[in-house]
Amino acid sequence: xxxxxxxVGQVNRYIAGMFADDLLLKRISVKGEVGTCxxxxxxxxxxxxxxxxSQISAVIWRSRTIAGLKFxxxxxxxxxxxxxxxxxxxxGRYQIIATEIVKEGLGxxxxxxxxxxxxxxxxxxxxxxxxxxxxxxxxxxxxxxAPTGAAVxxxxxxxxxxxxxxxxxxxxSLVQGKEAxxxxxxxxxxxxxxxxxxxxxxxxxxxxxxxxxxxDEALAHTIFNCAVPVISAxxxxxxxxxxxxxxxxxxxxxSAAAELAVTDIYSELRRLEDYxxxxxxxxxxxxxxxxxxxxxxxxxxxxxSPEYRINAQRNRLALINERMNSLMSMRxxxxxxKVSLYAKTLHALSPLNKLGGGxxxxxxxxxxxxxxxxxxxxxxxxLNLKDGTLDAKITGIREE
Numbered sequence: 001x002x003x004x005x006x007x008v009g010q011v012n013r014y015i016a017g018m019f020a021d022d023l024l025l026k027r028i029s030v031k032g033e034v035g036t037c038x039x040x041x042x043x044x045x046x047x048x049x050x051x052x053x054s055q056i057s058a059v060i061w062r063s064r065t066i067a068g069l070k071f072x073x074x075x076x077x078x079x080x081x082x083x084x085x086x087x088x089x090x091x092g093r094y095q096i097i098a099t100e101i102v103k104e105g106l107g108x109x110x111x112x113x114x115x116x117x118x119x120x121x122x123x124x125x126x127x128x129x130x131x132x133x134x135x136x137x138x139x140x141x142x143x144x145x146a147p148t149g150a151a152v153x154x155x156x157x158x159x160x161x162x163x164x165x166x167x168x169x170x171x172x173s174l175v176q177g178k179e180a181x182x183x184x185x186x187x188x189x190x191x192x193x194x195x196x197x198x199x200x201x202x203x204x205x206x207x208x209x210x211x212x213x214x215x216d217e218a219l220a221h222t223i224f225n226c227a228v229p230v231i232s233a234x235x236x237x238x239x240x241x242x243x244x245x246x247x248x249x250x251x252x253x254x255s256a257a258a259e260l261a262v263t264d265i266y267s268e269l270r271r272l273e274d275y276x277x278x279x280x281x282x283x284x285x286x287x288x289x290x291x292x293x294x295x296x297x298x299x300x301x302x303x304x305s306p307e308y309r310i311n312a313q314r315n316r317l318a319l320i321n322e323r324m325n326s327l328m329s330m331r332x333x334x335x336x337x338k339v340s341l342y343a344k345t346l347h348a349l350s351p352l353n354k355l356g357g358g359x360x361x362x363x364x365x366x367x368x369x370x371x372x373x374x375x376x377x378x379x380x381x382x383l384n385l386k387d388g389t390l391d392a393k394i395t396g397i398r399e400e
């Protein structure tokens with residue numbers, strides 16, 4: 001026989017897993033008397049629930065104390081605790097993790113609520129696919145509520161503030177008591193036949209008994225079958241009724257219902273104005289862009305036109321002609337300067353120029369005389385001076 005040994009933690013985790021897999025311990029309701037009760041500084045509430053035979057530990061966390069605990073829990077109070085039974089592994093003990101606590105007198109009511117909720121849910125009356133969308137722009141708003149009180153005032157004030165032109169049709173109804181559900185059903189049918197765009201059904205806050213008429217099965221079927229979208233606005237944000245689950249939209253308060261049903265016309269006007277400015281800017285941008293494109297196309301047409309090409313060639317030829325004239329003028333001026341320099345040089349080297357200084361240029365037989373040996377006595381010679389020529393005859397020769 002094999003002996004298996006486990007740690008304490010393993011055993012506690014195993015037991016915790018058994019509790020987690022047991023569907024009976026999920027969403028279970030237990031009634032009893034509150035024993036010890038402690039409110040912590042963090043907002044949690046630890047307490048024990050007991051009867052004549054036994055007791056069980058329980059806790060409701062701070063996140064649930066607002067939604068699931070609507071009164072102060074005290075020792076000796078008889079309550080119905082709804083939650084999950086779980087194992088606290090560290091201490092090896094089990095406890096109820098409460099999600100909702102009601103006084104025992106409300107236990108039967110809450111049980112009927114859960115039964116009806118489950119029944120309607122199985123019929124598909126809570127399905128999202130069955131919900132009708134709320135029109136974006138409501139012209140006629142139907143309201144089924146008490147004719148006096150904060151709820152109807154809040155709905156009217158907020159609706160008129162958001163859209164002064166909206167038409168509100170009020171069906172004054174009972175919202176508490178045995179005849180309230182039938183009265184609310186009449187109001188929904190009347191407003192549906194009147195042809196309103198949306199119907200708000202609701203009232204202000206109250207106890208579970210005060211709001212019980214909104215848990216009526218016939219009312220739930222009326223809301224579900226109504227051709228007009230219905231917004232449920234019953235009680236405060238933490239209050240939930242069957243009407244909330246079956247309606248097309250649930251609002252936490254009547255004020256919120258008005259905000260959800262009626263579009264803020266001023267926001268819409270600002271949005272339209274913004275769209276208008278954006279459209280205007282877009283049009284201006286496109287017009288300017290197309291203008292630039294047209295300019296580009298015009299320039300391209302002009303560049304490729306025969307007239308433009310002819311003018312371009314004319315301008316090119318004119319430019320070439322101007323450059324040629326300029327180059328010719330420069331070269332002529334350069335040549336003139338060189339000729340002038342050469343002329344000055346030739347003048348400086350010219351024999352005639354030297355003759356002006358007392359020198360002569362002698363020729364004989366048309367040839368210049370370079371030596372006395374080129375002539376003999378009796379030859380005729382010519383003496384070229386600056387201002388003329390002298391005819392002479394050689395009478396004597398002296399050779400040096």
